[in-house]
Each structure stands twice: as C-alpha cells, then as structure tokens.
Amino acid sequence: MKKRIGKATMKFEEPVYIHSFATVVGPKEKAGPLGERFDYSFKDNLHEEASWEKAEQKLQQYAMEIALEKGEKSASGLDCYLGGDLLNQITASNFTARALGVPYLGLYGACSTLVESFVVSGCLIDGGFAEVTGVCTSSHHDTAERQLRYPTEMGVQRGMTCQWTVTGSGAYILAKHSSSKVAITRGIVGKIVDLGISDNMDMGTAMAPGAADTIITYLEDNHDFETLDYIVTGDLGYIGQDICRKILLNKGYDVKGKYLDCGALIYSRQQDTHGGASGCGCSATVLAAYFMPLLESGQAKKILFVGTGALLSPTTVQQGESIPCLAHGVLLERIKEGEKC
C-alpha cells in the first residue's frame, strides 16, 4: 500500500491542516487549571436546556459554530461532518449534524472518537474525497454517569479509581489548504486490547494496555521516538497513565519528560475527581487548550496524540463481560505550507 508505513501506520502524503478549533466546557472545567484557555463555558451543566442530553448537544453545536467562525468558514462549506459521543446511539452528534445540515459520518470509539474522526478525516482529505471536514466530539458528566454507571441523582459513592467525565466539547476544522502551521501527518487505527478488567469504575486500568499497544505499534512502525516532543494519551487519568508509562518502559521506551495524559491536566488535584478526567470531551478540549498552543508557538514540533476508548455499555457490564478497549493515534506536526509530510 502506497500510504502505509510498517504494520499499521497510515501516512498522509500532504499535511491535513488543523485549520481552526474551538472548545466549550462546563463550570468545573472552567474552574480548572486550563479554565482561561477555553472559548466558552456553560454557567451550569444544564445551561437553560431541558435536559443534560440537550445541553450536551449544545456543547457540540456551540463548539462547531465557534470553530467555523474562527476559521472564517460556513457550515455549508464542510464536505463532511464526523464525530461521535458517549450517549446511547451518539445522539449529541446526530442532532448537531442535523443543525449543520451537511453530509455526516457518525463514528463510535468511546473516548477515542476524536482521534478516530481525525484518522478517517485524514483519509478523506488526503485520499482526495474531501477538502474541508468538521470534527467534533463531546461528553457531559451527568449524561455519562447515567449512561454508563448510575444517574447522579442517586448519589452513589464514587470509587477512588473513578474518573470524572469532562463536560465539554472540542471542534476542529480540518482542511487540505490552510495557513495553519499545525497538521495531522500520520494516523494509526488501534485494535482491541482486553486484559479482563470488568470494573466500570476503573477505566484507566482497563484502557492503559490498549493505549500502550497503539503507541508501541506506532513507534515500531515509525522509529521516531527520539524526535517526538510529546506522547499524549486521551483519558487514562492518574492511575491509567502510570500503568501506560510502566508498560512502555518495559518495552524499552523511557517516556519520562515526554509523556502526558489529558485526563491528568484538565482538573487540579484539589478538584476532587479521584482518578482524574475522562470522556470524549477530555482529549477534545485539552488538545485544543494545552497542546495546540505548544504546536502553534513552536514549543513543540511533533506530538503523538492517542485517543483512548473503553468500549463497554451498561448491558455488557450487567452481563458480566470485561471491557474491550482500544486507542487510535495521530501524529500532529508543526509544518510549513506546501511542505510534504
């Protein structure tokens, strides 16, 4: 295959530019260490909507609207909208696609959906099938709790391994032509790794081996460990990131100083999240607020960004199944217009 490197890496021949991006978050995220960097925040988790689900859809819709505005594009200029979320049947994304009125590919990789959407968008744009796409994912603390664990109204005590689902959405406009300096240049599709963890209150432990698997496959394919400024995972949280770091070290990759997890960046330790952050909105907002500025300013030149997903449902948990996990990755590079990848 002309656009493959090694076992699983897809190589885009031309940069797939991150033309513009935007974030919308809830009040807890606004109060965290990255608070000042988000484009817009909801005053509470409902933001005058009739339900949390409707509020989550608005997170996505606002994020897309701001990203389009910042990129001076209109929705009708999108060749495709790609995204997904944690809700049953990805309805936040479906209703956002309805609001945008453009061709829509719904994707589902749990919290890896942002990166999955980047990879598919990359194939559409570099393959010649699209020029401009919109990518967006979201999560919402209260919708996710009642979707995947217990409704928050029940007041069930959260275990110390639990992560706090981010209320937030990140939207990205990807384009074949742009004056942006940051682009997606490679993609990798992960495979399921399931080591038998079945505790839906300890997703970081469940997801870490899948994240490490994708990172190792990428590194074996590309041999560029030394030139990567950062390796970033989506939402392993405090516990999962330690496990991931250890697996990588066992494989000979000492990531000290270059490995970060979005789930450990969005909240401070004082915000009492227990295991850190999680959710589709975690990697989507932290990439925009923390890592994009590093790439745009030139402080970082190459980042391997890995979305991590736990593919459970309430039904599979109730039926005693373990949690299949996977991680997709993209290489984000600071790049000059016209430069080849």
Added chain:
Amino acid sequence: MKKRIGKATMKFEEPVYIHSFATVVGPKEKAGPLGERFDYSFKDNLHEEASWEKAEQKLQQYAMEIALEKGEKSASGLDCYLGGDLLNQITASNFTARALGVPYLGLYGACSTLVESFVVSGCLIDGGFAEVTGVCTSSHHDTAERQLRYPTEMGVQRGMTCQWTVTGSGAYILAKHSSSKVAITRGIVGKIVDLGISDNMDMGTAMAPGAADTIITYLEDNHDFETLDYIVTGDLGYIGQDICRKILLNKGYDVKGKYLDCGALIYSRQQDTHGGASGCGCSATVLAAYFMPLLESGQAKKILFVGTGALLSPTTVQQGESIPCLAHGVLLERIKEGEKC
C-alpha cells in the same frame, strides 16, 4: 477534489472489490422467501448463548468467519475491520473486533451503518491506506426491541406501522485485488433529513425523505438514472418505500420496475411483520442473498444501494425529540479485473 463528482459523490478510481461475503440469520429469516440463500441460521434467537446481546455478537462473528473462509483469507490479513450495530455503544461490533484482533473502526449510522462502512472502506482502499477490509453489521429482533422500544417480554402490542427488526448479520470482505466481478465504484455520504416524525413505531415514514434526498443527490451528481438496473433502499419497509417512490416521482424520477427495498424482500406478507423488515441486518443480509447474485450472474450491471438510518435513541424519544434520519449510498457495479471505474 480529484475524487468527487458533483455535490457529494465520491468516485473511486479503481474498483473496490467485494471479494467475498456471508450471512447468518435467525429462524424467522430462514423461514422467509430468501431462507435458502443464507449461509447459516440460528435454531432460535438465543442459539445457546446466555443473552440476546451475546447471540447478536455471535451472528456477526460467524458471518465474518464464513466470509473470510469463503474468500480464503484469515482475520490477520485484514488491514481494518469496520462496522457497527444498533446496540447501545455498538457492543456486538466491539466484541467481534475483539475476537478478530485487527485494527477496528467503529461506525454508527443506525441501519445505514453497512453502507457507511462500505463508503469509509472505499476511501481507505482507493485512498491507498488499506488493501483488504472486513465490513460487518448486525441486528437482532429482541435486542433491538429492548434497545429502541419495549422489551419483547412485556408483550406490548406492535402498531401496524412497526417494522420487524431482522435477526441477522452480513459480512463482506472488500479488497483492492480480487477475482470478484462485483465492486463498489462510488460512494455518497448522506445528510440528516428530519421532517418532524417522532413516532418510533413508524420508522419507514421517518426515513423515507432522507433516503430520497440521497438518491436524488446521487442522480443529480451522476446523471446515470437510465443505466441503473436497480435503486435499492435498506429498510424503509412497505410504508416507507411507497413514500420514497412518491418523492422520487415528484422529482421526475419514475423508478417503476427498478426500485426495491430490502425491508420488503426478506419476509413474506404471511409472516405478519406489519410494516416489513428493518435493522442493520436487513440490508446486510438482503444485499448478499438477493442483489449480489444478480450482479454476479450478470442479470444486473449497476445498482445504487442506499442504506437508511433512523438516528433516535430511547432517551431522545422520551425527551420528545423527532427522529433525525439519513441515508448513505454506494454504486455497485459488475466489472472486469483491471477495468477503471
């Protein structure tokens, strides 16, 4: 864009071959008019599994295993597995991906997921990012009823507009190189059409306008109405197909004699399904059992195959939302090895 025609059609430069395919169904489907054409059937809707959900996962897994065997391929030879289903968080697909152990892209377009997976696979293969992919979707009558309406144990009376969700799965191996005579040559990604229908027992009426929209966009892009042998929709059922036919006629396309709906083909009128068939498994099994033989034998040369999806969830229904619908399409052609599209 070099691989776009008109407003929304993606043109594959080389045929994306349907290398092999297989179907697994439940007993009601086996008893229908296409019964003899399916590769394998379950003796009942559980097939000795502990739950309907686990049985649905087995439908997919068996279908993939038979498709791989018929195509003389091994799972490890797949560059990517793509698919989805109607279950909360597409778990039948997630667990099948776990069993296959290959890179996995989860997709969700409700009953349009098969065609969505074809389109994305087409972009991966024609774009140079993959050579062989596995595509599979499934649905199961009992899992879908408890997922989207009422658990069947409740014995709720089904309305006369209700369609019967197919218990079945269709798996397809797509390849850049194959001795197969049938290939996907074009794809079209649909946009959401929502005319305000909110009755989750009348999906055909909800989905028909979206199906017609995609068909009309395709026809306006490609101007090949006269040379199409068939225009096929996925699961509009008896009611939806009449509405779709009427919308097309109003737009000047008299599809008499060339329009068929998979939801009206898999069961006989005597099987008491009310509105016909529906589900991801409907288009996936009927394409394999009814339309692929027509293309393979040369009785048909060009078929526009349109997957139709209703993107509702129990939550959106309970919250009074209408049903956003969309349809994706692929052009299936009988083609000779080496021929350009």
